[in-house]
């Protein structure tokens with residue numbers, strides 16, 4: 001309930017006395033506990049000429065929640081820097097640190113950035129609102145759930161989860177690791193290299209990159225291979241070196257899971273190819289590519305709309321639009337919905353298209369012809385079922401593609 005949480009936070013802060021020496025400390029406590037209460041994934045503190053604006057990102061959307069008095073801004077920011085082990089006297093350079101408060105399990109990353117009116121801070125709450133889920137709770141559609149669950153039992157090959165930033169890729173990969181650990185009863189050796197480790201997964205040996213020690217994802221992967229792994233999780237494939245190491249592992253008897261930044265499953269193939277990964281490596285190494293998006297779910301207060309302009313050009317027969325009530329804090333949305341498209345690369349024609357370096361659009365069309373329901377198909381279905389609104393689909397998927 002974002003609006004209520006914002007009001008409560010603003011009130012709580014107003015009750016604090018700026019003259020007290022623990023003012024900044026108490027402000028930070030109030031902000032972080034409010035953020036946890038309403039399941040925010042990020043806290044933004046933006047200094048302006050007049051105040052320090054606090055905003056929360058909830059369900060992917062940034063909402064203003066409180067204004068702190070300008071004279072206190074530097075102390076509030078300094079308090080967060082102390083928590084994150086950053087150097088408070090450096091205010092002219094970006095810094096990054098991590099916090100884990102003793103009273104909770106939530107790990108946070110604090111990033112500062114110097115701006116015109118002082119340091120801006122973004123706090124990422126890694127496990128806010130139970131974001132770390134089990135495989136069965138991800139909300140995958142049946143035609144992705146079954147095949148993906150089966151692939152988690154494979155002993156070699158790569159499963160790539162792609163999507164833009166904030167689409168829940170890491171949550172999915174962690175849920176897959178938990179499922180592998182559960183299903184094998186601890187009998188499979190699961191090792192990860194991540195940047196950073198966002199949550200602990202029971203049954204997996206997780207490690208984090210240390211760039212200053214020369215341990216990046218690709219180097220980490222090479223060391224990890226000597227740890228007798230069976231299942232390998234690579235936080236994200238961002239460059240050719242990591243892609244090559246990950247796919248080499250997938251071709252030599254390891255199940256590899258990783259995330260990749262791409263707009264669609266077919267685009268993932270194209271971008272890996274552009275990175276210099278040979279088509280035959282993709283063809284033999286990659287078992288499946290999933291692409292996903294998170295859309296806000298309409299609250300029960302949503303109402304049906306007959307107006308063509310509410311459909312925003314989507315090819316749907318009917319839709320519901322957000323209204324806003326007390327339960328959803330006036331936003332019209334509550335919770336999120338996972339849209340997933342699953343591209344299996346084991347299909348004969350598709351595999352050949354990958355080998356022939358066919359264009360992304362052609363691969364997507366072939367995948368759709370062979371039964372893949374792409375993100376647009378899922379989105380249209382979700383709109384017609386009244387789960388989300390056309391406006392939310394456009395917010396997340398954009399207007400650039402015709403649908």
Ligand SMILES: [Zn+2]
Pocket residue numbers: 299300301302323324325326327328329330332333
């Ligand atoms: Zn509502």
